[in-house]
Amino acid sequence: MISVDIHKRLxxxxxxxxxxxxxxxxxxxxxxxxxxxGVGKTSTLRMIAGLLRPDGGQISxxxxxxxxxxxxxxxxxxxxxxxxxxxxxxxxLTVLENLRYASRDKDARLIDELLESxxxxxxxxxxxxxxxxxxxxxxxxxxxxxxxPRLMLLDEPLNALDTELRQEMQSYLLEAKSRFGITTILITxxxxxxxxxxxxxxxxxxxxxxxxxxxxxxFPPAGVLSAEVISINVDKNELTLRLxxxxxxxxxxxxxxxxxxxxxxxxxESGVSILR
Amino acid sequence: MPALPLAWWLxxxxxxxxxxxxxxxxxPLVLPPTVLGFYLLLAFSPTTTFxxxxxxxxxxxxxxxxxxxxxxxxxxxxxxxxxxxxxxxxGLPKSMLEASYLMGKxxxxxxxxxxxxxxxxxxxxxxxxxxxxxxxxxGVVLMIGGNIPGETRVAxxxxxxxxxxxxxxxxxxxxxxxxxxxxGILLLVYLTNAxxxxxxxx
Numbered sequence: 001m002i003s004v005d006i007h008k009r010l011x012x013x014x015x016x017x018x019x020x021x022x023x024x025x026x027x028x029x030x031x032x033x034x035x036x037x038g039v040g041k042t043s044t045l046r047m048i049a050g051l052l053r054p055d056g057g058q059i060s061x062x063x064x065x066x067x068x069x070x071x072x073x074x075x076x077x078x079x080x081x082x083x084x085x086x087x088x089x090x091x092x093l094t095v096l097e098n099l100r101y102a103s104r105d106k107d108a109r110l111i112d113e114l115l116e117s118x119x120x121x122x123x124x125x126x127x128x129x130x131x132x133x134x135x136x137x138x139x140x141x142x143x144x145x146x147x148x149p150r151l152m153l154l155d156e157p158l159n160a161l162d163t164e165l166r167q168e169m170q171s172y173l174l175e176a177k178s179r180f181g182i183t184t185i186l187i188t189x190x191x192x193x194x195x196x197x198x199x200x201x202x203x204x205x206x207x208x209x210x211x212x213x214x215x216x217x218x219f220p221p222a223g224v225l226s227a228e229v230i231s232i233n234v235d236k237n238e239l240t241l242r243l244x245x246x247x248x249x250x251x252x253x254x255x256x257x258x259x260x261x262x263x264x265x266x267x268x269e270s271g272v273s274i275l276r
Numbered sequence: 277m278p279a280l281p282l283a284w285w286l287x288x289x290x291x292x293x294x295x296x297x298x299x300x301x302x303x304p305l306v307l308p309p310t311v312l313g314f315y316l317l318l319a320f321s322p323t324t325t326f327x328x329x330x331x332x333x334x335x336x337x338x339x340x341x342x343x344x345x346x347x348x349x350x351x352x353x354x355x356x357x358x359x360x361x362x363x364x365x366x367g368l369p370k371s372m373l374e375a376s377y378l379m380g381k382x383x384x385x386x387x388x389x390x391x392x393x394x395x396x397x398x399x400x401x402x403x404x405x406x407x408x409x410x411x412x413x414x415g416v417v418l419m420i421g422g423n424i425p426g427e428t429r430v431a432x433x434x435x436x437x438x439x440x441x442x443x444x445x446x447x448x449x450x451x452x453x454x455x456x457x458x459x460g461i462l463l464l465v466y467l468t469n470a471x472x473x474x475x476x477x478x
Contacts, residue, residue, distance in 0.1 A: 059436050076380035088371035092393040101389065102379050147379055 001026055002151060002183060006047055006057035006067070010039050010207070019043055019207040025200070027062070030177060030184040032198030032215060034191075039204045041187045042085075045153045048185065049082050050075035061151065081149030081182075083157050087140040089128035095139050096124040102143045114142040118172060134165040138172065145176060152184040158193060170196050191219040224275060229261045239274075241265070250274065302359075304352045309413070316348050349413060353406040360405070364398030365391060383468065397469050408461045 019040035019225040024205070025031050027249045030202065033041045044054035048059060050066065050073060059067040066073045090098050099111050115121050118138040129135060137157065144152060157173070158166045170193065177184065177197075188194055194201055194215045201218050203211035211218050227241040239252045250265070258265065264275040306314060368391060376386040390398065413432065432454065438447035 019383065049374075049378060075374070075378045076382075078378075080378055082375065082378050084375060085370060088369065088375040090372060090376075090390055090394075101376075104380060120475075152344040 002048075002059075002061045004044075004048060004057075004059050006044075006054040008043065008047065008055045010040060010043055014038065017207045021202075021204070021209060022057075023202055023209070023212060025183060025185070027183055028087055028181045029199045030186060032194040032201040033185060033187045033204060034189075034194060034201055034218075035204035035210075040207050041204055042155055043083075044204070045155055045185060045187060048151075049153055050078055051082075071210055079147075079150040081144035081147050081152045083140050083144050083152070083154045083256070085155045085159065087128075088230050089136060089139055091128050092246060094125050094127055095120055095131075098128070098139060098143050099146050103146045104148070110148075111146060117175070118142045133194070134161055134169065137161065137165075137169060141172065141176065143170075145180060145182075149182060152182045154184065154186040156187050156189065158188070158190070166190075166193070173197055190197045191215075195219060224264050224266050226262055227265050229257045229259055229263060230257060232257055248272065302355050305355050309352065312352060313348065316344075316351070320344050350409045352411050352413060356406045356409050357402045360398045360402040361395065364395030368394055400468060401465055404461055404465045408458050411457065 001024060003024045007018065007020040010017045010019050011194060017038075017040060021040070021044050023031070033044065035041055043052060047054045047067075052148075053072060054067060056069070057067070058065070061078070064073075065071045066078055076253070090101065093101060096115070099114065100106065115124055118141065120135070120138060120142060123131065125137060128139070131139065143155070154173075158169050161169060174197065176182075185196060186194075188197075198215050199215065201211065201215045202209055203218060224242060227243045227248075230240045230242050230247065232239055235253050239250050239256065239257060241248050241250055241263070253274065255274070265272050266275055371393075372390060373386055376390050377383075381389070410430075435447050435450045435454070438444070438450065
C-alpha cells in the first residue's frame with residue numbers, strides 16, 4: 001500500500017499555490033488524478049517519484065519510508081516507473097537500446113516479450129525521431145515496464161494521441177495492468193479514460209482534494225444531468241434548480257444543499273430525483 | 277579537459293557563485309592576452325610564493341617552459357570550451373535526465389551515457405575551436421613562454437620574429453600554413469555540424 005500526505009507551496013503562473021494532497025492506495029489499484037491544469041497534478045506525481053521535494057508530510061510505500069522530515073529516498077531507489085508527458089525517450093539510442101538502458105537486470109526475455117506485446121519488434125532498430133506519436137508512446141510505456149516498477153506514474157500518457165490511438169493505447173495499458181498488476185497513478189483530462197482505466201479517482205482543485213471515490217460517482221453515467229442549485233426553500237423542503245436555460249422545482253428530500261452547488265439529477269417515472 | 281565538469285556544473289547549478297564563476301571563465305574573451313600572460317608569469321615565477329611552491333614541492337618550472345605554455349593556453353581557451361558545452365547541456369530536456377535517474381542511474385552514468393552523446397556536435401565544436409584558437413594564440417604565449425627556439429617558440433610568434441627581421445618570405449611561409457590550417461579546421465567543424473544536423477532532422 002502507498003500512503004501519501006504531502007504539502008508544498010508552488011509558484012504557479014497565477015501566483016503561489018498551496019498544494020496539499022493526502023490519499024492511500026492499495027497494491028494493484030489504479031488511481032486517476034483529475035482536475036483543470038495548474039492545480040498541482042504533475043507536481044504531486046513528481047513529489048511521489050522523488051523529483052520534487054515536498055515542504056513537509058510523508059510518503060511511504062509498502063511499509064518503506066520514502067519521504068518524511070528526516071528521509072528523502074533518491075528517485076532511483078524508489079522503484080518508480082514514470083511516463084513523462086513528452087515521453088523523454090533518449091534520442092541517440094534505438095528503441096531496443098532505450099529498453100536495454102532502462103532495464104536493471106538486463107533480462108533479454110522480458111525485453112523481447114515487451115517489444116512483442118507492444119508491437120515494437122519491427123521498430124526495434126529505429127530511433128525515437130523516426131517514430132510516430134503512438135509508437136513513441138508505446139516505447140515509453142514498454143521502457144517503463146522493463147524496469148519492473150513497483151509503482152507506475154503516468155503523466156497524461158494519452159494526451160497527444162487521436163481518439164483511435166487512444167483506444168488502442170488504453171487496451172495496451174489495461175493489458176499491462178492485468179499482466180503486471182502494478183500499482184498505478186495516472187493523470188488525465190479525459191473522463192472516459194478514467195472510467196476505463198482507474199479504480200478510483202482523486203479530483204484536485206486549487207491544490208486541494210475535492211473528491212475521492214469511484215470514477216462513476218464523479219462522472220455521471222448517460223441519462224444523468226448536471227444541474228445548479230439556484231435557491232433553497234427550507235419551509236417547503238424544495239430546491240430550485242437551473243438545468244440549461246430552464247428552472248425547475250425539486251423536493252430536497254431532507255438533504256442540505258447550498259446555492260451554486262452542482263448536483264446530478266435523473267428523470268424517472270415518478271419525477272426528478274437527486275443522485276448527489 | 278577541465279572544461280567538462282565546469283560546463284556541467286554551470287549548466288545545472290543554481291548556486292549564487294555561478295555568475296562569479298561564469299565571469300571568471302569569460303575573462304580571457306575580453307582581457308588583453310598580455311594582461312593574462314603577465315599575471316600568469318608572476319604566478320609561475322620562482323620569485324613569488326606560489327611559483328616557489330610549485331618549483332620546490334611539485335618540481336615544476338612553469339615560466340618560460342613548455343608545460344607553462346600548455347597551462348596558460350588551457351586557461352586562455354577555457355571560454356571557447358566551456359560556452360558551447362554549457363549551452364549544449366542546458367538545451368537537453370530535463371525530463372530525459374530525470375528518466376535516467378529514475379532508472380537508478382548515477383549522475384556520472386547519466387552524464388556519460390545520456391548527456392554527452394546528445395551534445396556531441398557541441399563537444400566537437402568546442403574541442404576544435406579551442407585547438408584552433410590555441411594555435412593562433414600570441415600574447416599569452418609571448419609573455420609566458422618567451423621565444424626560446426625549439427622549446428617555446430610557437431608559429432604565431434615565429435611569424436612576428438620573421439617580420440621583425442624583415443624576412444617577409446619566411447613570415448609568409450609560416451602565415452600561409454597557419455591560415456590554411458585554421459581555415460581547414462573551421463571548414464571541418466561546419467561541415468560535420470551541417471551533417472549531424474541533417475541526421476537529427478531526418
